[in-house]
Amino acid sequence: MDVMSDTIPAKLIGYTLDDKEWILSVIRGLRNGIICGARIRFPYIIQAAVYAVLFREPGTTNKLRFVLKQMFHHGRNLGVFVCIYKTICFILRHFGVRGGVECWIAGFIGGYIGFGESKGISGAVNNQIVLYLFARGIEGMARSFVKRGILPQSLDIKSPGGFRIFAGFSLALILYMTDYEADMLRTGFMST
Numbered sequence: 001m002d003v004m005s006d007t008i009p010a011k012l013i014g015y016t017l018d019d020k021e022w023i024l025s026v027i028r029g030l031r032n033g034i035i036c037g038a039r040i041r042f043p044y045i046i047q048a049a050v051y052a053v054l055f056r057e058p059g060t061t062n063k064l065r066f067v068l069k070q071m072f073h074h075g076r077n078l079g080v081f082v083c084i085y086k087t088i089c090f091i092l093r094h095f096g097v098r099g100g101v102e103c104w105i106a107g108f109i110g111g112y113i114g115f116g117e118s119k120g121i122s123g124a125v126n127n128q129i130v131l132y133l134f135a136r137g138i139e140g141m142a143r144s145f146v147k148r149g150i151l152p153q154s155l156d157i158k159s160p161g162g163f164r165i166f167a168g169f170s171l172a173l174i175l176y177m178t179d180y181e182a183d184m185l186r187t188g189f190m191s192t
Contacts, residue, residue, distance in 0.1 A: 022090045029082035037075030041125075045071060066121070073122040074129070081114030142166070 048064040088106035092098075097105070115126045143158065145151040156162040177185055 022086075026083055026086045026090070029086045030079045033079035033082035034075040037078035038071050041067065041071035041074050069121045070125050074125045077114045077117075077122065077126060077129075081110045084110040084113055 044067045045064065048067045051063070085106045088109055089102050092102035092105060111130075115130055117123050117126055139157060142151065143156065146153060146156040146162075153159075154161060155165060157166045174185075178190070182190055
């Protein structure tokens, strides 16, 4: 075993070029991404169907159709992303690119292709997913900065005081934007 393999978690070392397990891993990732994406949207389909039965609103059938399309796009985009990500990670790791660089490259390319569409039905789904992931990434990075000593322990958002500071900053930022740069915020947000 080489020195590089000792510093990387076993699940990230990957497979050899001759080993067909990596292909199966990519195919399973594609399948699981499609299923997961569809499963996440499924409750919205139930909600639209219930509203159609209970309220019999004229546009409810269109809402149901829209939610079904969103489910399809979410599943497809997630499946495509996983497939691209795993393939690129395998190739880069095969050529010795490791240490997190392969994750950044594969994640960027996969995200660009799988979730980069910002218009239409796919764009509406992608926007929700990307904003959610961005928020989780910022939260994780803040926690990582505390763990590495870049930020003081008092700013750890897992602590009550740290979360209060995080909440205060978040609300101050959005209220500043609302008052001074409202044209930079989404109209849907501003209408609330």
